[in-house]
Amino acid sequence: MDSSGQAEASPASPTQPAGALRVHPLADRPGWQAAGEINLLTRSAWEETLHHLALSDEEACHLELSAITFVDVAGVSALAVTAQGLAEGRRIVLEEPPATLRRVLHMFWPDLPTVEVMAR
Amino acid sequence: MTASTQPFVHPALFYQGDKEYLHGTVPFIRDGLKAGEPVAVAVPGPNLAILKTALGEDAAHVKFLDMTEAGRNPGRIIPKVLRAFADSHRQTRVRIIGEPIWAGRSSVEYPACVQHEALINPAFQGRNVTILCPYDADHLDEQVLADAYETHPLVIADGRERPSPAYAPEHVVARYNQPLEQPAAAEELLFHVDRLPDARQFAVTHAARLGLSGIRLEDVALIVAELTANSVIHGGGFGTLRVWADGGQVVCEVRDHGHLDDPLAGRRPPARDQIGGRGLLLVHFLADLVRIHTSPDGTAVRCYISPH
Numbered sequence: 001m002d003s004s005g006q007a008e009a010s011p012a013s014p015t016q017p018a019g020a021l022r023v024h025p026l027a028d029r030p031g032w033q034a035a036g037e038i039n040l041l042t043r044s045a046w047e048e049t050l051h052h053l054a055l056s057d058e059e060a061c062h063l064e065l066s067a068i069t070f071v072d073v074a075g076v077s078a079l080a081v082t083a084q085g086l087a088e089g090r091r092i093v094l095e096e097p098p099a100t101l102r103r104v105l106h107m108f109w110p111d112l113p114t115v116e117v118m119a120r
Numbered sequence: 121m122t123a124s125t126q127p128f129v130h131p132a133l134f135y136q137g138d139k140e141y142l143h144g145t146v147p148f149i150r151d152g153l154k155a156g157e158p159v160a161v162a163v164p165g166p167n168l169a170i171l172k173t174a175l176g177e178d179a180a181h182v183k184f185l186d187m188t189e190a191g192r193n194p195g196r197i198i199p200k201v202l203r204a205f206a207d208s209h210r211q212t213r214v215r216i217i218g219e220p221i222w223a224g225r226s227s228v229e230y231p232a233c234v235q236h237e238a239l240i241n242p243a244f245q246g247r248n249v250t251i252l253c254p255y256d257a258d259h260l261d262e263q264v265l266a267d268a269y270e271t272h273p274l275v276i277a278d279g280r281e282r283p284s285p286a287y288a289p290e291h292v293v294a295r296y297n298q299p300l301e302q303p304a305a306a307e308e309l310l311f312h313v314d315r316l317p318d319a320r321q322f323a324v325t326h327a328a329r330l331g332l333s334g335i336r337l338e339d340v341a342l343i344v345a346e347l348t349a350n351s352v353i354h355g356g357g358f359g360t361l362r363v364w365a366d367g368g369q370v371v372c373e374v375r376d377h378g379h380l381d382d383p384l385a386g387r388r389p390p391a392r393d394q395i396g397g398r399g400l401l402l403v404h405f406l407a408d409l410v411r412i413h414t415s416p417d418g419t420a421v422r423c424y425i426s427p428h
Contacts, residue, residue, distance in 0.1 A: 019317035040316055040349040070320070072345045073402045077395050084393050100338050107405065108398060 023049050031062030031093070038068060038075035046075055050082040059090055060116075066096035076104040083114040091116055129250040130240060131274035131281060134257045134265065141167065141254060142174045144276060145217055148252055152215035153181055160205045162187045162197075163219035163254065191220050194229070194236035195404040198243050198387040206249050207389065213248040221268075223259035228424075229409055230264070231296040237271040238289035239383055267292060293383050300413050300420050303371070306364035311348055312357060319348045319361050326363040327370045331427055339406040343423050344372055346399040351376035355419060366424065369408065373422040380414040 021042035022035045031053070038046045053061045063079075079101075083092050091114045094101070102117060109115075133144040145161075149171075152159040161171060162185040172179045183205065191197040197220055206214050218240075221233045240251060255268050257277075269275060269286040307326045311319040323344040324337050332340060344361065351359035355376030362373045386400025404410055407423040414420075 037317060039320075039345060040352065041313070070317070070341060070345070072349065073342065073398045074349075074396070077398055081393055081395050100342065103338075104342070104402070107402070109392065 021045050026062055026064060029062050030056065030058035030060065031064065033064040033067070035067035036069065038071040040072070040074070043074060043078070047078050050078055053092065054082050054085060060093050061090075062093045062095055063097075064095040065098065065101065068098050068101070071098060071101045071104070073104055073108075076101055077108070080105060080109045080112060080115070083112050086114050090114065093118060126273075127246055127248045128241075128244045129274065130244070130272055131250075131252055131276050132268040132272035132284075133252055133254045134268070134275065134277040135254055136256075136258045138170055142170065143279065145171060145252070145254065146174050148215065148217070149175065149182060150178060152250075153178060155213075157213050157215050158205070158209045159183070159215045159217075160185065160201075161217045162190055162201050163217060164188050164222045167219060167254070187219055188222070188224075191218075193404060193407055193409050194220050194233045195386065195407075195410045197236055198240060198384075199389045199401060200405060202240065202249075202251065203243070203389055206244070206247060213250070216249065216251045217254065218251050219254045221255065221260065221264060223256060228411070231298060232409060232411055234264075234267050234271060235293050235296050235383070237268070238292040239387060241271070241273070241289045243384055243387060297413060297415075300373070300411060300422055303362070303364045303366070306362040306373075309361045311351070311359060311361055313352045316345070316348050316352065320344050323361060323363050323372050327372070327425070330363070330365045330370045331368075332370050332425060333427070336425055336427060340370070340372060340425060343403050343406055343425070344374070346403050347372075347374035347421055347423075350374075350399060351378065354378045369424045369426050371422060371424055373420060375418060375420045377418045379416050380412065380419050386410075 019039060019041050020036045021038060023045060024033050026033055032049055034049065036042065093116045095118045097117060135141045135144055149159050160183040161168065165186050165188060168184055168186060172184065175182065185201060190201050197218065202216060202218060205216060220236060225233055237253065244251065253272065255265060257265060269284045270288045270292045272284055273287045274281055275284045309319055309322045320341050324341050327340045328337055348359065348361060351374055355378030359374050359376030364371050386404050390397035403423060408426045409424040411422045412419065
């Protein structure tokens, strides 16, 4: 079903802004802000962000997700797998994730100690 | 229960009336508790109630689930009810009573129900588990009772257990892999990879127009995203999405040119650290019913979503 590793996830084309994902480093804390959709089309960009996060030395990396409008189960899976692979003492702080992300995370990973959710 | 050489034991229990029901289930539960085996009971509400009363204090040691809720979509019973319980007690043998087919199941639900019963066998092959499946012989159709002989290697009737002479679960899966009749009218969209977000939005817009709201619209978005992504990755790169209303439910269907040749797809809980393998599982968790017809010529997956 899920295609991680085999999807030819191309960057979202500029003519399809509704399905695009934009990622920027946060200015005042370690981590990134992501906006748009995390779907099959944008999966590679999302996984690249998570890859950078995994390699970072920061104890807590923030993902500011208030402008994410959709996330599919593969996007949540990539996040959960990244969180499980973090070095001892590290964690991911999710800021204002969409309700769907929290639901799917809870459905498959009800206890992930390395993910902290900050709702507004 | 008769001693068996197979670790997995899967009898059908044919009962007539409460007395036979309790006679076939209460000793099964008590024997399990005495042997230190974890016991779960997932049956329709009225049968839950009589079992709890009959068990008295023993009921405190049994996990109870209302199958009409937990197993409303039969496609999620294996991962979410049966394996969820068995996998949380991997060190020991477990006993489960699972009653997925009751007299109120509709003819649209039934093919998915009987395929589920058949698929329990490969799903639990080699596992240290006993799953006892009660069948209400007073109220279920003859065909349902006959099918239970094909989906269960053991049958218990009139207090006697014996091997089923008709056990053939693969035949059941194939026989109920039936073409899905087309609705009289539906909203339709052809999609390919660049239109995946459009397809999702299309489904949500029409589902809202047909009466869904809130969390159920989120479910539609997740379901359609998984099914359409599947078509793009495994189903030939494109497909057809249809949305319509049926009774009080919204139906979303995705057709493509793929062939779903693994009948347990979407019914195996993946390892925690596995990236893939949750798409169809999520669809089964969220939908109230999933009907699938698959052949080398193509696959149709049809999801029914209730307003609540």
